[in-house]
Amino acid sequence: MSTAVATAPAPTASGFRRPSTGFWQTVGRRLSRDPVTLACAAILLLIVLAALFAPWLGLDDPYKQSMVRRLKPFGYQGHWLGTDELGRDMLSRLVYGGRSSLFTGFVPVVLATLIGGLLGIVAGYLGGRWNMVIMRCIDVFYAFPSVLLAVAISGVLGAGQFNSIVSLTLVFVPAVARIAESVTTRVRNEDFVDAARATGASTTSVLFHHVLSNVLGPILVYASSLISVSIVIASGLSFLGLGVTPPNADWGLMLNTLRQSIYVAPVTAILPGIMIFITSMCFSLMSDGLRSAMDVKA
Amino acid sequence: MIYTRPAAFTPRSAAAPQAEPGDFRVDLQERDRGGPAQPMLIVSGLKKHFDIGGRSIGGQRTVVRAVDGVDFTVRKGETLGIVGESGCGKSTTARLLMHLIQPDAGSIIFDGDEVNAVRGMSISELRRNMQMVFQDSYASLNPRLTIRESVAYGPRVTGLSAAQARARSESLLEMVGLEPSNFANRYPHELSGGQRQRVNIARALAMAPRVLILDESVSALDKSVEAQVLNLLRRLKAELGLTYIFISHDLNVVHYISDRVLVMYLGQVVESGPVDAIYAAPRHPYTRALLSSRPSMDPRRRIETAPLSGDPPNPINPPSGCRFRTRCPQARPQCGQEPPALAPAPGSDSHVVACHFPLSSSATVPSPPAKGALQ
Numbered sequence: 001m002s003t004a005v006a007t008a009p010a011p012t013a014s015g016f017r018r019p020s021t022g023f024w025q026t027v028g029r030r031l032s033r034d035p036v037t038l039a040c041a042a043i044l045l046l047i048v049l050a051a052l053f054a055p056w057l058g059l060d061d062p063y064k065q066s067m068v069r070r071l072k073p074f075g076y077q078g079h080w081l082g083t084d085e086l087g088r089d090m091l092s093r094l095v096y097g098g099r100s101s102l103f104t105g106f107v108p109v110v111l112a113t114l115i116g117g118l119l120g121i122v123a124g125y126l127g128g129r130w131n132m133v134i135m136r137c138i139d140v141f142y143a144f145p146s147v148l149l150a151v152a153i154s155g156v157l158g159a160g161q162f163n164s165i166v167s168l169t170l171v172f173v174p175a176v177a178r179i180a181e182s183v184t185t186r187v188r189n190e191d192f193v194d195a196a197r198a199t200g201a202s203t204t205s206v207l208f209h210h211v212l213s214n215v216l217g218p219i220l221v222y223a224s225s226l227i228s229v230s231i232v233i234a235s236g237l238s239f240l241g242l243g244v245t246p247p248n249a250d251w252g253l254m255l256n257t258l259r260q261s262i263y264v265a266p267v268t269a270i271l272p273g274i275m276i277f278i279t280s281m282c283f284s285l286m287s288d289g290l291r292s293a294m295d296v297k298a
Numbered sequence: 299m300i301y302t303r304p305a306a307f308t309p310r311s312a313a314a315p316q317a318e319p320g321d322f323r324v325d326l327q328e329r330d331r332g333g334p335a336q337p338m339l340i341v342s343g344l345k346k347h348f349d350i351g352g353r354s355i356g357g358q359r360t361v362v363r364a365v366d367g368v369d370f371t372v373r374k375g376e377t378l379g380i381v382g383e384s385g386c387g388k389s390t391t392a393r394l395l396m397h398l399i400q401p402d403a404g405s406i407i408f409d410g411d412e413v414n415a416v417r418g419m420s421i422s423e424l425r426r427n428m429q430m431v432f433q434d435s436y437a438s439l440n441p442r443l444t445i446r447e448s449v450a451y452g453p454r455v456t457g458l459s460a461a462q463a464r465a466r467s468e469s470l471l472e473m474v475g476l477e478p479s480n481f482a483n484r485y486p487h488e489l490s491g492g493q494r495q496r497v498n499i500a501r502a503l504a505m506a507p508r509v510l511i512l513d514e515s516v517s518a519l520d521k522s523v524e525a526q527v528l529n530l531l532r533r534l535k536a537e538l539g540l541t542y543i544f545i546s547h548d549l550n551v552v553h554y555i556s557d558r559v560l561v562m563y564l565g566q567v568v569e570s571g572p573v574d575a576i577y578a579a580p581r582h583p584y585t586r587a588l589l590s591s592r593p594s595m596d597p598r599r600r601i602e603t604a605p606l607s608g609d610p611p612n613p614i615n616p617p618s619g620c621r622f623r624t625r626c627p628q629a630r631p632q633c634g635q636e637p638p639a640l641a642p643a644p645g646s647d648s649h650v651v652a653c654h655f656p657l658s659s660s661a662t663v664p665s666p667p668a669k670g671a672l673q
Binding site for chain 2: 022023192194196197200201202205209
């Protein structure tokens with residue numbers, strides 16, 4: 001027994017030191033090599049930048065009506081995408097409509113991720129009775145189909161962009177909380193959390209340093225997939241007259257008002273729908289790309 | 299085997315020197331309060347029954363008796379090996395000691411202070427004195443932190459500044475044989491299993507503990523790496539004056555590293571004593587069966603029949619009396635009536651056994667492998 005291996009130093013890597021990479025660096029590198037994600041990111045960047053800087057793009061006034069220029073085709077008198085049923089510039093309305101649609105698509109997801117994530121992480125980390133109470137309340141909301149719930153809540157609160165954001169947030173909170181709870185429950189039972197608890201660290205410290213960094217990824221992936229859903233449902237609410245009110249520009253609302261002109265100017269009438277489609281699909285594909293980029297053993 | 303709390307009880311505050319930044323070699327003599335005769339750890343009646351939901355017909359809750367009244371002592375500076383089959387409660391015992399799971403009953407006296415008692419030691423104080431290294435080297439490191447950050451987390455929690463914790467982390471990494479300039483910035487997935495387990499050891503030592511629990515810590519490593527880590531553990535123990543609780547199912551490794559051995563079966567201690575005495579002449583039939591189940595290095599001494607057949611009984615409803623009687627080759631009617639108490643084996647007072655009919659000290663293990671089989 002005394003002749004056992006001498007106090008050998010650990011076998012160190014030979015010679016060169018390769019740069020060490022953290023999880024998010026790896027994810028970023030993998031994302032930047034994914035052509036689909038890059039293409040989607042480019043399209044979205046264009047749409048988002050156009051929406052953000054709409055007033056400075058030199059577009060026509062999106063609210064200026066003209067009875068003589070109604071439903072004109074593409075390229076008519078400088079109206080690149082034609083005019084709508086009240087003679088307003090379509091390009092301008094689509095860009096301004098993007099502001100409202102992206103806003104109502106994005107904000108509820110951010111709010112729901114914060115609220116639902118917090119609820120889910122707390123429920124998952126504390127477990128036991130707390131988990132039971134929080135998750136059963138969540139389940140009540142979860143029992144309703146999301147569109148129906150959004151319509152019902154918006155119907156109660158009344159039309160308006162703020163109310164539709166509130167209702168969409170309420171719709172997404174349970175879904176995010178579910179994901180957060182299940183991921184947290186899994187991470188919570190990992191040995192490294194026990195090891196951290198064994199240092200005598202407080203629950204908040206363990207949560208912040210060890211649990212949060214490991215549950216954030218899956219939650220973000222899920223939240224990113226909700227953005228496209230949120231844009232579609234928000235447009236749906238506007239279409240039903242429960243979201244943005246006329247004369248404001250919004251893709252869903254435009255789809256509704258142009259509906260009557262579908263036989264006269266079909267191409268113009270489907271433009272807002274195409275925008276909704278492109279935007280939500282790009283968000284969806286980016287979310288898929290993010291998910292596979294994060295699917296690394298790291 | 300009965301130890302009492304020393305009459306002159308020093309208050310905790312007087313005996314907790316503040317560690318110098320970067321110096322993890324806290325003077326262990328100063329922290330020693332009970333003197334050399336006071337055991338480091340006295341565990342008595344430790345119990346944990348896991349509620350698995352559902353009720354049996356009698357209306358009682360269905361529980362798994364994972365740890366069911368475990369008593370043992372760990373002396374200062376020794377290595378206590380805990381062996382037993384899978385599911386016998388070894389790891390649960392370790393987690394109960396750390397209070398990662400709350401015990402249902404039982405007391406733990408750490409160097410004369412009862413843990414979680416009114417005038418005793420708090421759980422967070424206990425955790426500063428006792429640390430644990432887990433089996434799964436990968437799962438026990440946070441994948442989002444560099445190993446320097448993982449090791450520095452504990453010291454940071456105890457109130458060291460970021461720079462101090464970082465310095466301590468690096469000196470510990472160096473101590474376990476990982477060159478900080480090469481390893482400190484790496485993430486767990488960039489290390490091998492042996493290197494990760496070294497990080498885990500460094501992380502546990504960063505709290506400057508007096509007791510280290512090694513829960514199957516070398517079991518997942520391949521043999522050559524296992525030997526390196528075992529030697530590292532031996533060296534650290536000598537340098538830092540540590541006390542080890544070494545849990546393993548590998549009897550050869552336990553033989554190599556331990557001073558005393560504790561054999562567990564179905565959540566209870568069946569035998570404990572000096573390692574050489576137990577390996578040479580086990581007194582409990584279960585221990586003998588365990589020892590003779592080791593594969594021999596000598597082909598002429600091949601095991602023909604399994605020394606034990608079947609699985610251990612269900613810990614939800616353990617057998618009456620002696621729990622081993624259902625698999626015991628020499629069970630008699632008395633064994634089913636009353637559970638045997640842990641008592642000194644005939645002819646030895648440091649060797650205790652829980653059996654109505656202990657084997658004689660002359661009975662030897664049928665086919666022991668050559669000593670030194672570890673190499």
